[in-house]
Amino acid sequence: MNAGDRREEIIQRVRAQGEMSVETLSEMLGVTASTIRRDLARLTDSGDLARTYGGVIAVPAEAESTLDERSHEAPEIKRALGAWCAQQVPAGSHVLLDAGSTTAQIARALRETTPLSVVSTGLTSLQQMTGAEGIEFTLLGGRYRSISQGFIGPITEVGLEKFTFDFAFLGADAVTSEDGVCEATAEQVRLKELMSRRATHVFVVAHSAKLGQRPFHAWADLGNGWTLVTDEAAEAEQITAFESRGIRVVTVDDMGKAHD
Structure with a gap:
């Protein structure tokens, strides 16, 4: 799996779960935690995901109404x-x-x-x-x-x-x-x-x-x-x-x- 495919897989998994840790993503995708952290840095910079302490959460597709x-x-x-x-x-x-x-x-x-x-x-x-x-x-x-x-x-x-x-x-x-x-x-x-x-x-x-x-x-x-x-x-x-x-x-x- 190349980096682009892996990042797309991360997005789909996090959206399905709502929130995931670096360690869980690392185990699921068979790559190091440092690789996942680099992927998450790219995905949060692009606005696809948002970082939390030790992990990442999905970003709503639409703004939530008050x-x-x-x-x-x-x-x-x-x-x-x-x-x-x-x-x-x-x-x-x-x-x-x-x-x-x-x-x-x-x-x-x-x-x-x-x-x-x-x-x-x-x-x-x-x-x-x-x-x-x-x-x-x-x-x-x-x-x-x-x-x-x-x-x-x-x-x-x-x-x-x-x-x-x-x-x-x-x-x-x-x-x-x-x-x-x-x-x-x-x-x-x-x-x-x-x-x-x-x-x-x-x-x-x-x-x-x-x-x-x-x-x-x-x-x-x-x-x-x-x-x-x-x-x-x-x-x-x-x-x-x-x-x-x-x-x-x-x-x-x-x-x-x-x-x-």
């Missing part, structure tokens, strides 16, 4: 999705809400369902539920991401492992039938995978513009048995692709009514 920017994207659709999701939750349930603008709409709609126990990783859900009577709300701490107004990392994961849930509602930067849920960082997808394992019923809530997109290179594999909740603009071929993999798809109209 929560404020996302809150202005398809607000009517998000309100309708949130209303339908809230209707699935009976009083007395234990609910997990991901961080994000769409899950904030679920939190808003859930204010009318009491009693309820809600755990979230996002400040937006806390803001929506402040002052709600009959709702026990727990915010999981950890490393704060201002761009998403949510918490991630080992502390968040340890807190999450103390709970089980009847329902989990997850957001997404994108969703595909082949790879699952796409996010900007490996930490985010690791947290989503853990969330999906702690709940009996798992819903990924995403408007149709996110289906089939691949803006980043970190993916959460949620396995089978989860439900995709999207809007009526989703194409029939997209829905069939998910359903063929054992994933239930619910499309919601602008009045919050479902079709599946």
Whole structure:
């Protein structure tokens, strides 16, 4: 393998994993650590990858939107999705809400369902539920991401492992039938995978513009048995692709009514 091919292989492996160490790349590619370091120097100079302490991470293919920017994207659709999701939750349930603008709409709609126990990783859900009577709300701490107004990392994961849930509602930067849920960082997808394992019923809530997109290179594999909740603009071929993999798809109209 020449240097050019090796560097392309490094890019593909790091994008698949999200983050890799110099030692791991050296072993995988059968070259010395010093050779890998020279390759990484070239790849970081070109902007293909970014260095970390002892290794390298993938650079997002697109800039990640801030929560404020996302809150202005398809607000009517998000309100309708949130209303339908809230209707699935009976009083007395234990609910997990991901961080994000769409899950904030679920939190808003859930204010009318009491009693309820809600755990979230996002400040937006806390803001929506402040002052709600009959709702026990727990915010999981950890490393704060201002761009998403949510918490991630080992502390968040340890807190999450103390709970089980009847329902989990997850957001997404994108969703595909082949790879699952796409996010900007490996930490985010690791947290989503853990969330999906702690709940009996798992819903990924995403408007149709996110289906089939691949803006980043970190993916959460949620396995089978989860439900995709999207809007009526989703194409029939997209829905069939998910359903063929054992994933239930619910499309919601602008009045919050479902079709599946």
